[in-house]
Structure formats: structure tokens, C-alpha cells
Amino acid sequence: MLNQHDKVTMKPKKNIALAALKANRGKYISGRKVRLRQKKLTDVRNDYNWQSDPELARLDAAPVLKASFPVYLMDFVEIIHKPERNRYPLAIETLQGKHIGNCTCYDIDESKNEAQVGIMIGDRDYWDKGYGVDTITTLVDHIFLSTLLNRVYLKTLDWNLRAQKCFRNCGFIRYATVTRNGHNFLFMEIKREQWLKNRKKS
């Protein structure tokens, strides 16, 4: 059993997968239609507008942001300089450098060899044009190519058919449904073995 002294001096276990994902920090992770990059301060206006948008919040089962822009900006600056633990947030840009949304790898669990991903294309002009498929494919490739993780999963609302089709097109298959806070979520996953088979075919 730990005594008080042990608790103070014990270092948190190093998250090797997260460190590997971040190893190319400062460089683009490029796909066919998008490139993923580290978040930067100039993303703040778009992120504020997207998080304050009721339709985007509903599609993501998230609360609508109510904070004022100055308050949001202060939090944003803090997060940019001191990223949250066990999260790897990225901005989604077109190949021409337009910021159209965000994606994240989070809940990295090295004991289970798995991680969760999320995506939000905030700019509606870029819906239904293959940007979601390319983002998820690029992110999943980056995860499997730079870490030893074996499974990537995500969740989406059971009525969000566009998101489900997008994820199916990336090779994800459904494996569970869960009800949380009155919302029905569908969980989908892709395992390294299947990802490898899909890559050989394409």
C-alpha cells in the first residue's frame, strides 16, 4: 500500500503512444484532401463560432458554448500552451491551408492498446465532399503507423447517419450501442489487422 510519501514522489507513467503521436509536432500530417496540424492561437475564432453553433452541438451531443469570446480566449490560450493530458488535438486544414474543423485522438489506453478519435468539420461548405473520410483515414493511419496501438474506436449519435456512413467508408464497424444522458450512441471500431487488410486492397 502507498504511504503519503510514495504518492508525492511517484511519477505518472509515461504515455509512450501519445509521445509517438506528437513526435512530428510542427509538421503536417498530410492526406489526399486535408492536412492535420497542431492547434494554434489563430484557430480561436473558428473554434468559438463552431462551439457556439446549436446545430453542430446537437450533432455532437455537446452543450452549446455560452461563454463570451474574451473568456473563451483566455481558456484557449491556456490549453494551447499546456495541452490536456492524454489528448492529441489537431486542426483540419484543406491542402490550401483553410481551417475547416478539428479532430482529436484521446483516451489513449496503453494497457488495452486502444484510443478513441473524434471529428468535427465546422465549416458546412466542406460537408459531404469526402473531407471527413480523408481526415479520419489520415488520423487512423498516423495512429497505427506511429504507435503500437491495436484498436481505434469512436462514438456517434445513432441518428447521425452522415457520420456513420463516413466512418463505415473509413473501415469502422459498429460493435455496441450505449445510452448516456438520454442520447443513444453507436460505438464503432477499427482494429490494426483490418486496417492493414484495407490498406493492401487500396
Ligand SMILES: CC(C)(COP(=O)(O)OP(=O)(O)OC[C@H]1O[C@@H](n2cnc3c(N)ncnc32)[C@H](O)[C@@H]1OP(=O)(O)O)[C@@H](O)C(=O)NCCC(=O)NCCS
Ligand atoms: C460527420 C462528418 C465528420 C462527416 O464528414 P464529411 O466530410 O461531411 O463526410 P464525407 O463526405 O467524408 O462522407 C459522408 C458520407 O455520408 C453520406 N451521407 C451524407 N448524408 C447522409 C445521410 N443523411 N444518410 C446517409 N448517408 C449520408 C455521404 O453521401 C457520404 O457517403 P459516400 O461518400 O459513400 O456517398 C462532418 O459532416 C461533420 O463534422 N459534421 C458536423 C458535426 C458532426 O456531425 N459531428 C459528429 C461527428 S461524430
